[in-house]
Amino acid sequence: MVTRKIKVVVNGAYGKMGRTAIQGILQDQEVKLVGAVGKTRGIGLDAGEVAGSTGTGVIIEDDLNACLQRVKPQVVVDFTNPTVVKDNIRKILHYGAHAVVGTTGLTSDDIPLLLEWSQGAGKNILVAPNFALGAVLMLELARKAARFFPAVEIIEAHNPLKADAPSGTAINTAEIIRSVQSTDNIVGDAPCLEKISGVRGGELGGIRIHSVRLPGFVAHQQIIFGGLGQTLTLRHDSISRESFIPGILLGIKKIGEIPGVTYGFDKLLDL
């Protein structure tokens, strides 16, 4: 039986994650790269060669609208920049494709607007701040631990070129923990004089988040729960961007079957 390959465009094709996504797509029999879009870097180059593979004939171009109109993909994978991601999603839906969004910067507050766009276009959106299986499992374990440990802080570490802080995963983690913690159980800090401003980290819903930016890191996170006389640390390390490929491919293959907006790669797994 001949099955049609899913036609995919990668937006942000010259970026670190765009190239990783292209690598994965080129190795998979069920999906086909039909377009690649960037902003300034890599325009005019073969997307396969840029991703460290062989030539594909797919040339990186700089106009998402024109690309989508011409190649009519079923799915667009977006790994661009938090400042443009919403605009990109709107364009992707407008041209009749489903959006698999790895770009961070979106939070659960954005879901109602995305849902409105998705329903209007009849196309689906997957927003996945982290496509690594280990990271998703870490969040699931955090969901369990948060019921029993009222105090928690998050430390995430990425390379210094990352455009935003904290990471989308850290935001997602804080939101998940907050959703299962009972409010009268939360242990806050005693009033503390910060001798250096910000030294206690940023805060989301009362949860401290600390962002480390150093060369050598890919994507790392620790969730440290504190309890009476004990701590519990959950830790995940993406030591190579290849860790994201299976999740991206699963997102591309499943997005057509999951109507509306799906927030979090975990929703695609039978956890």
Ligand SMILES: NC(=O)c1ccc[n+]([C@@H]2O[C@H](COP(=O)([O-])OP(=O)(O)OC[C@H]3O[C@@H](n4cnc5c(N)ncnc54)[C@H](OP(=O)(O)O)[C@@H]3O)[C@@H](O)[C@H]2O)c1
């Ligand atoms: N979901 C996950 O599992 C996961 C994992 C890692 C990273 N991320 C997120 O993915 C995003 C990209 O990360 P990265 O490490 O690949 O960053 P990067 O290396 O800086 O790449 C970003 C790419 O997006 C392009 N770009 C920027 N603005 C654009 C625009 N307006 N239109 C089209 N393309 C645009 C850039 O083009 P130029 O090269 O021309 O500037 C670049 O190629 C970030 O939000 C990051 O946090 C997600």
